[in-house]
Amino acid sequence: MRTPGSIISGVSHLLLILWLIIGWELSHDPLDFQVTSVTVVSGDEFAQIVAASTPDVTTDTPPALAEPVIDEAAPPITAEADVAPDVAPPAEVTPPADETPPPPLPETSPVAEVAPAPDQPLSLPEAAAAPDLPPSPRPQPRPSDRVAPTPVAPPPPDANISDVVTEAAEPDQPAEAEVVEQPSEAASPEAAATEIVTEAETPSGAPLTSSRPQSRPSRPAAAATPPAEAVAATEPDDATAAAVAAAVAAAASTPAPSGQSGPPMTGAETESFRIAVSQCWNVDVGSLSTGVTITVAFSLGTDGRVVGDVRLTDGSGGDQAAINTAFGAARRAILRCQSFGGRTGYVLPIDKYDQWRDVEMTFDPSGMRLR
Amino acid sequence: MFKTLTFLLSPILAALLLLAPAASAQQGPLRITITEGVIEPLPFALPSFLPETAGSEMITADLARVVADDLAGTGLFRQIPPSAFISQVTSFAAPVAYADWRAINAQALIIGAVSTSGDQLVVKFRLYDVFSGAELGEGLQMVGTVSGFRRMAHKVADEVYSRITGEQRYFDSRVVFVSETGPKDNRLKRIAIMDYDGANVQYLTDAGSIVLAPRFSPSGDRVLYTSYESGFPRIYLLDVATSGRQQLPTEAGEMAFSPRFSRDGRQVIYSLINGGNTDIYRTDLATGQHTRLTSAPSIETAPSFSPDGSQIVFESDRSGVQQIYIMSADGGEPRRISLGEGRYGTPVWSPRGDLIAFTKQNAGRFHIGVMRTDGSEERLLTASFLDEGPTWSPNGRVLMFSRETQGAEGLVSIYSVDVSGRNLRQVVTPSSASDPSWGPLQP
Numbered sequence: 001m002r003t004p005g006s007i008i009s010g011v012s013h014l015l016l017i018l019w020l021i022i023g024w025e026l027s028h029d030p031l032d033f034q035v036t037s038v039t040v041v042s043g044d045e046f047a048q049i050v051a052a053s054t055p056d057v058t059t060d061t062p063p064a065l066a067e068p069v070i071d072e073a074a075p076p077i078t079a080e081a082d083v084a085p086d087v088a089p090p091a092e093v094t095p096p097a098d099e100t101p102p103p104p105l106p107e108t109s110p111v112a113e114v115a116p117a118p119d120q121p122l123s124l125p126e127a128a129a130a131p132d133l134p135p136s137p138r139p140q141p142r143p144s145d146r147v148a149p150t151p152v153a154p155p156p157p158d159a160n161i162s163d164v165v166t167e168a169a170e171p172d173q174p175a176e177a178e179v180v181e182q183p184s185e186a187a188s189p190e191a192a193a194t195e196i197v198t199e200a201e202t203p204s205g206a207p208l209t210s211s212r213p214q215s216r217p218s219r220p221a222a223a224a225t226p227p228a229e230a231v232a233a234t235e236p237d238d239a240t241a242a243a244v245a246a247a248v249a250a251a252a253s254t255p256a257p258s259g260q261s262g263p264p265m266t267g268a269e270t271e272s273f274r275i276a277v278s279q280c281w282n283v284d285v286g287s288l289s290t291g292v293t294i295t296v297a298f299s300l301g302t303d304g305r306v307v308g309d310v311r312l313t314d315g316s317g318g319d320q321a322a323i324n325t326a327f328g329a330a331r332r333a334i335l336r337c338q339s340f341g342g343r344t345g346y347v348l349p350i351d352k353y354d355q356w357r358d359v360e361m362t363f364d365p366s367g368m369r370l371r
Numbered sequence: 372m373f374k375t376l377t378f379l380l381s382p383i384l385a386a387l388l389l390l391a392p393a394a395s396a397q398q399g400p401l402r403i404t405i406t407e408g409v410i411e412p413l414p415f416a417l418p419s420f421l422p423e424t425a426g427s428e429m430i431t432a433d434l435a436r437v438v439a440d441d442l443a444g445t446g447l448f449r450q451i452p453p454s455a456f457i458s459q460v461t462s463f464a465a466p467v468a469y470a471d472w473r474a475i476n477a478q479a480l481i482i483g484a485v486s487t488s489g490d491q492l493v494v495k496f497r498l499y500d501v502f503s504g505a506e507l508g509e510g511l512q513m514v515g516t517v518s519g520f521r522r523m524a525h526k527v528a529d530e531v532y533s534r535i536t537g538e539q540r541y542f543d544s545r546v547v548f549v550s551e552t553g554p555k556d557n558r559l560k561r562i563a564i565m566d567y568d569g570a571n572v573q574y575l576t577d578a579g580s581i582v583l584a585p586r587f588s589p590s591g592d593r594v595l596y597t598s599y600e601s602g603f604p605r606i607y608l609l610d611v612a613t614s615g616r617q618q619l620p621t622e623a624g625e626m627a628f629s630p631r632f633s634r635d636g637r638q639v640i641y642s643l644i645n646g647g648n649t650d651i652y653r654t655d656l657a658t659g660q661h662t663r664l665t666s667a668p669s670i671e672t673a674p675s676f677s678p679d680g681s682q683i684v685f686e687s688d689r690s691g692v693q694q695i696y697i698m699s700a701d702g703g704e705p706r707r708i709s710l711g712e713g714r715y716g717t718p719v720w721s722p723r724g725d726l727i728a729f730t731k732q733n734a735g736r737f738h739i740g741v742m743r744t745d746g747s748e749e750r751l752l753t754a755s756f757l758d759e760g761p762t763w764s765p766n767g768r769v770l771m772f773s774r775e776t777q778g779a780e781g782l783v784s785i786y787s788v789d790v791s792g793r794n795l796r797q798v799v800t801p802s803s804a805s806d807p808s809w810g811p812l813q814p
Contacts, residue, residue, distance in 0.1 A: 145411065145412065145446075145793075146409065146410065146411040147409060147410035147411070148409040148410070148411070149407045149409075192409070192411075196410065196791055196792055196793060197792075198750070198751065198752050198753070198792030198793070198795075199752065199753045199754050199755075199788075199792070199795055200738050200740070200751035200752060200753055200754040200792070201751075201792075202754070265401065270401070270403060273401075273403060274403050274404075274405055277403075277405060278405050278407055278408055278409075279409065280409075281405060281408030281409065282408060282409055282410070282411055282413060283408040283409070283410055284410075284447060284536055285410055285791050286768060286789055286790045286791035286793075287536055287537060287538060287768075288537070288538075288723070289536075289537050297400065321537055322537055324537065325535075325536065325537025326537075328500070328507075328535070328537075331502075331503060332478055332500065332502050332503070333408070335502040335503060336476075336478065336502045339473070355401055356401045357400075358399075358400035358401065359400050359401045359402075359403065360399075360400040360401070360402045360403075361402075361403050361404075361405065362402070362403070362404040362405065363405050363408075364404060364405070364406050365406070365408065366406070367406045367407065368406075368407065368408065368410075370748075370750065370790075370791055370792075
């Protein structure tokens with residue numbers, strides 16, 4: 001069955017075959033190629049060549065090892081020195097500019113003192129050795145002198161109370177004489193619980209149910225999860241700092257001339273402002289002023305600091321004395337928190353200054369009233 | 372034509388509608404509502420009081436210490452150690468370096484000065500709101516005696532406390548209590564009086580007989596208490612200044628106990644056992660007239676007047692278990708307000724009038740608790756082997772009570788706790804102490 005397609009295909013194949021047969025014969029230019037001359041050598045000759053290019057280590061007699069001299073008067077080598085880890089200096093320490101290697105770590109490195117001795121058996125983690133008690137049905141309240149919306153775990157016993165968490169830093173050994181570093185102590189926020197825990201509500205410590213047979217070890221992934229309290233120790237302020245930093249970044253990345261109204265304030269921006277003030281709003285829950293709701297007004301400068309005075313615009317839920325007390329607490333919160341935690345003013349987007357130049361803030365402690 | 376015009380204007384109208392909220396958001400102030408704060412002690416700075424005359428420097432440190440202890444003892448304040456101070460106060464009239472005090476997070480600054488002339492002591496102070504950069508209230512000057520410097524310190528602390536918290540004062544007050552010595556099975560008991568913080572203890576009676584439940588009069592000049600010196604419980608009225616006393620008249624065979632003054636101090640309500648039945652009576656101190664207020668076959672005791680004197684709260688076992696009831700000050704049908712599990716007793720009406728404190732026994736433990744006057748919002752503040760007998764501070768903010776430890780060697784002590792349940796602490800006394808009754812603020 002002849003079709004135009006089969007005819008075209010047959011003609012094309014025929015032309016291709018003819019070109020393959022005849023076409024190369026029509027080309028007169030030789031193809032470019034390189035020629036490399038090689039020399040065939042035997043295995044013995046190759047061994048001699050290799051031997052000539054590498055030093056002969058077998059011909060030199062190795063020197064005899066010196067016998068170790070044991071000084072009886074010298075102090076014995078302690079296990080701590082052997083296992084002392086190579087402690088990296090704190091991040092704040094600037095390495096010396098020259099290439100002089102740093103001096104070795106002293107033997108009395110405080111970190112080495114806590115390293116386990118090599119001959120001591122490794123102890124299992126406490127969690128693994130503890131009996132597998134059934135979890136209590138609900139978390140036990142933890143009493144604390146400070147009550148805040150976000151819990152904070154008790155700080156280390158030797159840590160100072162501060163708004164900013166810092167790690168303890170020891171001065172490194174002076175690599176150069178002019179390097180002087182002051183030691184800094186660990187600092188941690190004051191412990192805080194999320195609710196008032198009276199003595200009557202303090203857990204007795206007795207287990208609610210009898211212990212059960214130990215179950216299989218939990219999966220490594222679960223063990224890697226940090227304890228809830230440890231997370232709580234870092235998260236609240238971290239979250240706040242992150243929110244504040246995000247607001248700072250947002251403000252810095254979108255500079256706008258003053259007076260230009262940007263997009264509306266986002267919920268996150270308003271919320272970070274609210275959180276910033278609430279951190280300093282100290283509520284006396286046993287006071288009659290707990291039933292008082294007040295509204296204050298104030299103005300902010302472009303730097304986020306209060307301009308002028310904080311004014312009481314409305315108050316209800318108590319007599320004038322209670323309203324005045326509540327106003328004093330609110331004013332202290334607003335004025336104190338503008339420089340809380342090292343801030344120099346509330347962190348708000350500068351391109352939206354027109355929207356937060358004037359602020360009207362209502363303080364309603366009804367949710368914190370003792371019930 | 373109309374359709375074309377509508378087609379062209381629709382996007383413009385839609386854009387205007389979208390922009391409308393943004394435009395309105397720019398008008399007016401930014402409005403924020405805060406519903407959650409923190410509960411923490413307010414840090415204050417209290418430099419040592421400045422001596423303005425020779426010899427007064429001996430008392431400046433003691434004065435400042437008492438003031439600081441008063442404030443910090445409430446749990447509402449925290450003293451900033453002087454070692455943290457950046458600037459020093461050298462003159463009472465010198466301008467305040469607010470920035471230095473803000474830098475150490477001092478929210479309140481108290482600056483005082485002391486001068487003496489013979490036995491006369493003059494104390495003056497100023498209170499500053501550091502973050503507002505202004506004085507909080509006006510400066511105050513008080514005149515007293517050197518021997519009474521603690522009272523003047525309490526006065527200073529009261530002013531500071533009141534100005535910052537808005538609460539009524541209570542530091543310059545006294546507590547009458549039962550001082551106990553000796554083993555548990557042979558205790559010697561005396562009526563004693565002390566400052567609210569446990570200082571200046573004075574004994575009003577000897578240890579010749581068992582004494583119980585002293586109660587301050589509203590003016591603080593008299594004390595009611597129960598004594599067994601006749602072999603039966605009798606109520607005595609004691610004059611604090613002279614230690615003179617008189618027995619509340621009772622008939623032969625009657626036993627009276629658990630007395631308490633009315634708010635005007637002219638009447639006494641108490642329990643009287645007559646014919647094997649215990650009921651609540653009221654006696655007019657001026658006329659000696661008795662009025663029986665309850666007449667149930669059950670035991671009614673521990674009465675306490677409401678602040679306005681119109682009602683009485685008391686405990687009764689008429690339901691089979693001790694519970695708390697309220698009735699009119701003239702008697703009448705009582706209504707039960709305690710509805711929880713366990714036994715309720717020793718109710719005391721708050722000076723504010725909003726709460727009733729009580730002792731509760733439940734599940735083998737004793738509690739001090741508070742509830743609304745209708746019995747709602749019950750809150751237990753303490754829990755121990757034996758807590759009982761709450762008494763209110765003059766401002767209704769703090770409770771004192773007795774706490775006894777377990778065992779034959781168990782001791783009884785006085786504790787205090789904030790009405791919020793925070794700041795539970797022992798009142799230090801020279802010996803064991805029980806049955807506290809908080810007196811009024813001293814003039």
